[in-house]
Amino acid sequence: MFPRKYSKRKEGYLQWGNKLIVFPAVIALLFSCLSCQPSPDAKEEETGNTNTEKQLVLQQDLTAYDQPDGQPVIALKRGDKLLLTGEISQRLYPQTTRKDTLLEPFLKVILPNQELAWVYANPTNFNLGNKDVLAWQWHNRLSSIFNTTALLQYEQIWEQWNNTNQAGVLLLTFQAMRVLRDQLETSLQNYPLLPAHQYEGLFPASLSYQTGAGPGWWIDFNQWIDRCSQVAETEAEIAMFQFYQKEVYPPDGIEYHFHSWEFPVTRHQKHSLLGRNIHYKLLLELDQLTQEHAFLQAECLVIKNELVSDICTSGNTYWEEWPTIQNELDTILLKSTWNILNQEDLAAIKHRRQTLGRPNIQDLYLSKRNK
Numbered sequence: 001m002f003p004r005k006y007s008k009r010k011e012g013y014l015q016w017g018n019k020l021i022v023f024p025a026v027i028a029l030l031f032s033c034l035s036c037q038p039s040p041d042a043k044e045e046e047t048g049n050t051n052t053e054k055q056l057v058l059q060q061d062l063t064a065y066d067q068p069d070g071q072p073v074i075a076l077k078r079g080d081k082l083l084l085t086g087e088i089s090q091r092l093y094p095q096t097t098r099k100d101t102l103l104e105p106f107l108k109v110i111l112p113n114q115e116l117a118w119v120y121a122n123p124t125n126f127n128l129g130n131k132d133v134l135a136w137q138w139h140n141r142l143s144s145i146f147n148t149t150a151l152l153q154y155e156q157i158w159e160q161w162n163n164t165n166q167a168g169v170l171l172l173t174f175q176a177m178r179v180l181r182d183q184l185e186t187s188l189q190n191y192p193l194l195p196a197h198q199y200e201g202l203f204p205a206s207l208s209y210q211t212g213a214g215p216g217w218w219i220d221f222n223q224w225i226d227r228c229s230q231v232a233e234t235e236a237e238i239a240m241f242q243f244y245q246k247e248v249y250p251p252d253g254i255e256y257h258f259h260s261w262e263f264p265v266t267r268h269q270k271h272s273l274l275g276r277n278i279h280y281k282l283l284l285e286l287d288q289l290t291q292e293h294a295f296l297q298a299e300c301l302v303i304k305n306e307l308v309s310d311i312c313t314s315g316n317t318y319w320e321e322w323p324t325i326q327n328e329l330d331t332i333l334l335k336s337t338w339n340i341l342n343q344e345d346l347a348a349i350k351h352r353r354q355t356l357g358r359p360n361i362q363d364l365y366l367s368k369r370n371k
Contacts, residue, residue: 054084056109056119059127064117068106069093073117082109082119088143093120094192103194104137105144138202145187154180161204167233168295171240174224175299177203181217189214207254211267218255221245225253236293240300243289247282248303261310263319263368271368272310275320279307280331287340304340312352321367322356329353 062076068089076082087108095102104121111117119125121140123133143151153176160173181203191214199208199215205223209216221244228234228241245253250260261278262270286300310316311329318325332341333350341349355361 054086056082056084056107057127058082058125060125062119062125064109064111064119065106066117068118070118074111074113074115076111076119080112082111084109085116088140089118090144092141092144092191095120095122101192101194103141103191105140107140134198137198142184145184150180150183158204161227165231167231168237170224170228170231170234171237171295171299173204174219174241178219181206181219185214185216219244221249221253221255236295239289239293240296243285243303247285259306259310261307271317271319273320274311274318275324275328277328277331279311280328282307283332283338283340287338290339300340304345308341308345308348312348314355316365317368318356318366319369321370322362325356325366326353329356 058076058078058080060078062080063072064074064076065071066073068091085108089106092103092105095104102122106118107121108116108118121137123137128136142154146154157173157177157180160169164170164173184202193210193215196208196210199210199217202208203217205220205227206217207220209218221241224241225238225245228237248259249255257267258264258270261273261282263273264270283304286304290297290300329349329352333346333353338346356366
């Protein structure tokens, strides 16, 4: 099932995913939470909707092709009935009309003469009855971009967001959703932009936006906190989302482009704020979170890796001067025991301290506030 358009009320947690390549335990648990539910095919058999769901009735004349974006094979007439085979083109095809920018796949169908052909999935070509047109479009688009497993994962994420009452599930849902979100953003960079409203509501608790590179979705941690508050014994999850809300993405708790430890210069340029003790403070809080809630270990490591990357990545630029940066690095390195930082992290930070201590490096990469 694909959700309807986002609304800001309680069903406003509804906002409108490819392969979950991280957190394998997350995915296993996410799947197990739905294992007792009947499959879509079983539901179709019970309700007797199999044939009607697979049938498309033309509401205007249409050309069918021998392959996606291929050669015309037949001119179809209004009222013709097509039977969906379930096969869909493995990419989207942009088209422009006088009124709309379209970005749809081709659908493989059985024609009235029982021959196979492909038709473009422009919703205006078909009588969709009471179906949500935008939901129908995104079902087709995601079916084209994702494989069958990933599409099922996307639907299960929405199922969990809407219905779960089990502690622990929402953080796992969030982690799975983030992977799908990142992969969809990457996939859609290859295509022209659609009108902004087309991207609204694709992921739970997120805000759609557009750049020259393509569409994207910012995560709204306020909504994740609100959703967790509806489930008993979610203190650990709430603590994690509050950390994002208050420490990683202040002041409004929405992801946007930059973390709290970065100074934005332009929309695409930033400097690290290493030297203001932000990195040290956040690492301490992550250390405490993992000690209090072992369940949060994987998610805390995600943030830890970003902090260490900001400190250690060659070529990073820094807003502050060397004495303040040196002081924060020494504070991190001199702490006797870290749970969140391993020996490799500490070795990398130590090496970075040595590198940034060189005058030629300082001239190039430090003290950007004075340049």
